Amino acid sequence: MKNFTKYAKQIFQVGSGNFLEMYDYMIFGLYASIIAKVFFPNENHFISIVYAFGVFAAGAFMRPIGAIVLGGYIDKFGRKKGLIMTLGLMSIGTISIAFCPSYEQIGIIAPIIVLIGRLIQGFSAGAELGGVSIYLSEIAPKGLKGFFVAWQSGSQQIATAFATGIGVILHYYFSDAMMESWGWRIPFFIGCLVIPFIFYIRRTLEETPEFAKNQAHQIKKTFGALLKNVFQNFGTIIVGIMLVMTTTVFYYFISVYTPTYAKEVLNFSRIESFGVTVIISLSNLFWLLVSGYMSDRIGRKKVLFTASLLGIFISYPLLIYLTNNISFTNLILVELALSLVYGVWNGTMTVTLSEIMPSSVKAMGFSFSYSVAVAVFGGLTPAVSTFLIEVTQNRAIPGIWLTCVACISFVAVLIIRKKIS
Template sequence: MTSTQNKGKAIFRVVSGNFLEMYDFMVYGFYATAIAKTFFPADSAFASLMLSLATFGAGFLMRPLGAIFLGAYIDRHGRRQGLLITLGLMAIGTLLIACVPGYNSIGLAAPLLVLLGRLLQGFSAGVELGGVSVYLAEISTPGRKGFFVSWQSASQQAAVVFAGLLGVALNHWLSPEEMGDWGWRVPFFVGCLIVPALFIIRRSLEESPEFEARKHRPSLGEVMRSIRQNFGLVLAGMALVVMTTVSFYLITAYTPTFGKSELHLTDLQSLLVTMCVGVSNFIWLPVMGSVSDRIGRKPLLVGATVLAIITAYPALSWLVAHPSFGNLLIVELWLSFLYGSYNGAMVVALTEIMPAEVRTTGFSLAYSLATATFGGFTPAACTWLIHALDNRAAPGIWLTGAAILGLIATLNLFKAKGAASGRLQTAS
């Protein structure tokens, strides 16, 4: 077996759990309206939906804690063992959401148990992305780090497509009433059923040679001290991540809700667009990861953020003025290109700026803070902005703000010619 074959198998094994993490998040976003009616009944549909989306966002608040504690565990005990733990926590959270009876059956316990499931998912996800990204960076071949690390995000797109396909099938087989009553639970049960296979796949994962060669394994206290010393770098990394996490959740998790509630498209049309976005993301991410290996990270980061600032709000304004399946697809595919261009360079750049001894913790904390404060609340923020501003194009404002922050972070990180910036500017 060749080295390339070995590394291809390692990529598949490590991203398999990443697939489940994103699948779980997607199906919650896809069926937020049905979940709202089941667990969060309220006098108005807007209030019910906001409660459901806020619970979706609440899971992201646990990510920083997962990043710190699980990240420190992985930096001390290894990538393989920590990634098995995150998979188990994700599975428990998914099972809770799938099985909890509705509000009409058990009252307040229903939304509380759903919230607990989301918090468990968020805690595990806090280090899942970082653990996978760092592992891929450490096993990459010279000059191809961007391409290797891009498969972390690409695996998420496979989850988006799979969740979308399942949603299309369910909408074909079941009536809208059946989907609202119980059909939305089916994707969660499917997620539970694939967990055993993912455990078997991930258990065969080998530890990264770079981690095994490291003589010193930092304790939790040492990790915390290093994070405090490098917290400015973590905050800069957080700002860098905001653009990618906002754009991702806008074009995937929020699309079904936006298409149905604001553009008055059918569930099937919105899910088909989301599937196309997932395919588009899956193509652009490794392509742009490879491009960043050739030309460096900065050109892609700057170019994507500038284009987003210029086009995001005008594109959404045009869409709401001319709502249709085709126009939603055009706008979403454009935003997918911007996301793929930015994220293809951003994730690998984030692994490169973090100190090696706390790479998983630092990466995960930066990513988790961005997701907890901006990205995870994108569906709720967009829904509120539309309502508050009486402007259905308001999600474009949210994305523009994220792009501005990403541009500032990029220029700040690349301004200095020190060691960290030098690693970023040189294609690794």
């Protein structure tokens, strides 16, 4: 019981910042159609939404830079110091967006402030996720590493449920006009209010035993030496990017893009669009933890092959079925099926990625692989989906995007099959 309490506390401490990161990302995605009107007004609402999602993607493009700079800092000076720094930067981004005046009030300065806020958030997020995953892998007891690391993504699902739950409540009590006028800022203000609390609990983190043991050696390493090590293991980085593609694209589709997809493409109400995302985030959490635990029991390889094959064969058919049989029940069922693919894949993929990275650049290598995948594929998923639907007039076309990335991740598992259990 003593160890359980200790581990639960550590998971909570390190996962809290990850919670804030995903909460920030979610509320931007959830309110993208409103943010488009407030900061990127255009006679064509489709263009406004693309601009908003373009800024969303711009934050993702900063992730690789953050992964190198902050990931290197984490590898050199420690997990605790690095995670406190990422939290500080993340907070700046949250506050800048929450208090930014509208385009109507200050003109072109408004979207510039929003863009800068997203860039800062993306920069910090580049190493936050990797730092948390590595921390959890280094404190995990023997035989439970997969289950422990799964809590990194688990904290994100809790953030998703929290963010969308707030959305459901707000849209229940406030009219669409009130939400578009000022109500959309409330979730951002809530994010600002929890920042001091998260700072407090993260400052109480202990350094991981594994880093503490090698601390003297790591501090002597120059940043250039860390970068050199990364380039020496560039093949592993590429495979890592291929592995993360399914994680990030499926997540951004079923969680970040779904509210906009359901509202703008399938014509559901905002409450229904947000409500399904709450359900999906809880489903994600369940499958992530089950997958992490199962990978500890039966091996990473079997779980990864199963999840990637599911992604390949069911994604497009599911969206075809949904768009031909639109109902709230079918929306939930299709999203739950895609949640199964995401949760089972990512619950095992994250710990696998932490295990294949060299120990000397574990945080930087992990963060860079993850960040590039998010920047190039995940962060662009809402914009790509919106663009493809507009160009092809096929509302199921995002399923092809999901299928393609699942194929690439399947190839990555084939490449590393001899290196994993």
